[in-house]
Amino acid sequence: MNSILDTGIKKSKNVDSYIFGSGSLNELKDSIENRRKDLNDFAIFFVDEYFSGSKILKKMPITDKDKLIFVDTKDEPTTDYINNLRDEIVNSQKDIKSAIAIVGMGGGITMDVAKAISNLLTNIGNAEDYQGWDLVVNKGIFKIGIPTISGTGSEATRTCVMTNKENGLKLGMNSDKTVFDEVILDPSLSKTVPRDQYFFTGMDAYIHCIEALDGSYRNAVGDTYSKMSIELCKEVFFDSDMMSDENREKLMIASYLGGCAIATTYVGLVHPFSAGLSVVLGTHHCISNCIVLNKLSEFYPDQHKEFEEMLKIQNIKLPEGICSDLSDDDYESLYNATIIHEKPLFNALGENYKEILTKQKVTEIFKSI
Ligand code: ZN
DSSP, X not given: OOOGGGSSOXXXXXXXXXXXXXXXXXXXXXHHHTTOOSTXXXXXXXXXXXXXXXXXXXXXXXXXXXXXXXXXXXXXXXXXXXXXXXXXXXXXXXXXGGEEEEEEEESHHHHHHHHHHHHHTTSSSOGGGGOEESOOOSOOSOEEEEESSOSSOTTTOSOOEEEETXXXXXXEEESGGGSOSXXXXXXXXXXXXXXXXXXXXXXXXXXXXXXXXXXXXXXXXXXXXHHHHHHHXXXXXTSSOTTSHHHHHHHHHHHHHHHHHHHTSOXXXXXXXXXXXXXXXXXXXXXXXXXXXXXXXXXXXXXXXXXXXXXXXXXXXOOOOTTTTOOHHHHHHHHXXXXXOHHHHHHHHOTTHHHHSOHHHHHHHHHHO
């Protein structure tokens, strides 16, 4: 009998090429211009709205023919949002076949939107049809990822996460076809990130890797990526100046390596609980992970201790009591949105994970959050 962990990850795909170093954003021009062959050819740029009106935009090779979309990152993407965006793009262009490249510049949300749209422009149907493992049939439009904040690893992973509000499923299009064709890792872009956000997002890389190393689905390649990523995160977050030029560069590499790690294995307990918070209360992925890890010392004692030290050194305060006083219906929804993630839970606790994570246990944990 096949274990459920046998599904999906038999081989792994990395990004085809990446450009690294401070100022490497300047290389985007060549990457795009080399692909323009015809007068009607155009590129689609998804840029985090944070950069609207910023000087960085002027450095980007965006012409009148191109489509520039600022991505609202207040809420994490839903399948409806992705479908509507796809329709808007298709309806605004004479010939969608003239799209030569898609650029996603921003955090995990913006990069995930770029990946999802790239897939949907070459595959029939809607975003929800591709939530799952290896469902994308055709290769998407050539896509370039440019992270401006480090941690989610979206620049390296084979997924783009979105929530289907109809069934409460927070799940990405896990596919080799979701992996970026090119990634530009320019640490100068994360200079202006607010401190708290820098910490929460950076911890996503750390959490991906501690969950992976603690799981039962392991492989030597994933383990190596995870260990290196954790080392770099510790160097950054145990340092008094976590946002120095050197540390921003280290965290950008940690994020990339963490993404590579997670592409070959699974997360564990933190991400399912975190997904519950995001689906039911709308809290963002990275801060949700930190809130959850803070309450899972029972399952991750050593990592929890390390995390507490990092919080202290960086003087970061986590929100408390966000789930302490919810209705029974809300706790039911939180349980359902957590327990649905069978692969990571199986990875963390084995096939009988529901015996450990009973409804009562899960509700208790959420009540402490
Ligand atoms: Zn994550």
